Amino acid sequence: MQLHFIAIGGSAMHNLALALHDKGYTITGSDDVIFEPSRSRLDAAGLLPEVEGWFPDKIDSSLDAVILGMHAKGDNPELARARELNLPVYSYPEFLYEQAKDKTRVVIGGSHGKTTITSMILHVMKYWNREVDFMVGAQLEGFDRMVRLTETNDFIVLEGDEYLSSALDPRPKFHLYRPNIALLSGIAWDHINVFKTFEAYTEQFRIFLDTIVPGGSITYNSEDAVLNTLVAEWDAPVRKFPYSTPEYRVVDGATLLETPEGELPLQVFGRHNLSNMAGAKWICQQMGVDEVDFYEAMGSFKGASKRLELLAKGSGNFIYKDFAHAPSKVSAAAAAVREQFPEHRIIACLELHTYSSLNHTFIEQYRDSLNGVDEAIVFYVPESLKVKGLQPIAPADIKKAFGRETLQVFTRTDALEKHLDDTPLQDTVLLLMSSGNYGGLDLEKLLSRVQ
Known part of the structure; x- marks a missing residue:
């Protein structure tokens, strides 16, 4: 496929471009400003635009599709040219779904903790040499990219952001992934520039629940009162797995987690991180990793970048x-x-x-x-x-x-x-x-x- 990225320099966009380049796709792109580390990574792969700016002549009928980043405005001249030629235009999450629609989609959502939970799951999978596709919003230790896409992996783990998809698509990103396995970590009003009331914000999570594939599952933080009520009132042919913060204690600056095999010293700390870990455990078990193996892997988890x-x-x-x-x-x-x-x-x-x-x-x-x-x-x-x-x-x-x-x-x-x-x-x-x-x-x- 030949794909053009409008706003290729974005944190998520450049990682998607690199992942598709690795997959063998022909990638071009434009942006009006590109910062590090996007600039160096794109340059190393031969994908860095020669000149910054928007150039409609980059858009022609040879392209199979155009991917539009959040940074691009609705009046972008390259977008106008793509529409003039009737080319398929995808938002970032729309194209991710196209890449993932034949896989088992694991989507991690919630107002807080979704990056950490996604990171924990990927750490466990890497620890046990289980190959999965993924998209995560932070740089992880041991991973050179934030996006991986293959033709062979059965699972794809997606961080489910509730912010809007693109200048053309006002739907929250996580509404587009249609999860087989879903997790919600909690609901706390955010993005008030888009969701003017707490009720409007909460409604996005109800809609997300409705996107779960029939026969799928929702793993959710039962200690969050709003979320707990939302899931309890929601009726669908989906399995429900509540989780809560596990028992732990802090001794001389070390957090010790109680497990069936005894106390496990952790490299992360905080009640919210222990709650995140409980959610990640449920997801990993649904992906085929048993409890004992999960805890062994988590002993070496150091946290996601910029999270404590x-x-x-x-x-x-x-x-x-x-x-x-x-x-x-x-x-x-x-x-x-x-x-x-x-x-x-x-x-x-x-x-x-x-x-x-x-x-x-x-x-x-x-x-x-x-x-x-x-x-x-x-x-x-x-x-x-x-x-x-x-x-x-x-x-x-x-x-x-x-x-x-x-x-x-x-x-x-x-x-x-x-x-x-x-x-x-x-x-x-x-x-x-x-x-x-x-x-x-x-x-x-x-x-x-x-x-």
């Missing part, structure tokens, strides 16, 4: 980075670090990086999310709201929303950097939570202080 990732470790001090930005994720990450390091001072530094996070209505969802730490810091850039034409939000508004008078709010990177420079880190755990980079914070300088 240890950046630096000294003599009694640590710096962790977590991708957390939604309220439920912030609360879970802070609680996990507090439980793992009960004798340490915990400093949590959260960047409100997404426009949803800085919405006057939504920000109330963060109330009490940082109450378990010793020092709480929030960073945001007011100018970014002006760029989007959004209502300004003041530091006082943020303090009030979080419900913490001692919350420190910074709006300039240099001021945050000076504060962290002046803060002693002995017997301290610094938890950095952001999907951004704090406006260009010198992270290497900060890490060098941990000894």
Whole structure:
């Protein structure tokens, strides 16, 4: 097949392009900007566009299909040319389904934990040399790509994102995969720029349940009240497998999981990660891995990239980075670090990086999310709201929303950097939570202080 990618430089898009290139397809692509690591990876495979920009003359009748990335706008000139020629145009998830429709599709969804659960499943499969196709949203240790597609593997494991598919397709991505085996980890309002109410957001998960193939299964977190009710009220010819957080204890900074074979020391920690592990176990068992083998493999699981990732470790001090930005994720990450390091001072530094996070209505969802730490810091850039034409939000508004008078709010990177420079880190755990980079914070300088 000859395929053209509009917005080939995206994190997911370039991985799909590389996977299809490995499969023997002829791939071309365009983008108006391509960052690392996409640029180097595409270049190494000979797929990097010679010039950045959109070029309608790249689109001709020799193409079998065009794949449209989320980054591309509806008025993209290459898209206009493809429509003029009546070429098939697929969103990223639509084309993934075309590649997966003859396989057993395992789809991992939920507002939080889906990347980690998908990563756990893939780690177990790799540990036992079981070949599966996959698509996951984070770089995994031991995997050079985030997408693998073959003609031979029976299973494909897909991270089921609830965000929209493309500029032309407003359906959430996970509505398109039609799982044989599905998992939902929980429901906590997110993507409020698209789903204006919690009810509208929750409805997307009900629709997802309806896409499960008859005779399939749903594995779900029974400790999530909203999800538990949704599944209980849903009637379909599908098997239901509830899971909950397993028994564990923390001893001298180590998390020990209770298993039928005895206590298992883990390299990840936090109640949310133990819950994720329980869900992953159910899925792996449905894929043919028994409980004992699952636990053996999980003993060496170090976590997904940017999910409570240890950046630096000294003599009694640590710096962790977590991708957390939604309220439920912030609360879970802070609680996990507090439980793992009960004798340490915990400093949590959260960047409100997404426009949803800085919405006057939504920000109330963060109330009490940082109450378990010793020092709480929030960073945001007011100018970014002006760029989007959004209502300004003041530091006082943020303090009030979080419900913490001692919350420190910074709006300039240099001021945050000076504060962290002046803060002693002995017997301290610094938890950095952001999907951004704090406006260009010198992270290497900060890490060098941990000894």
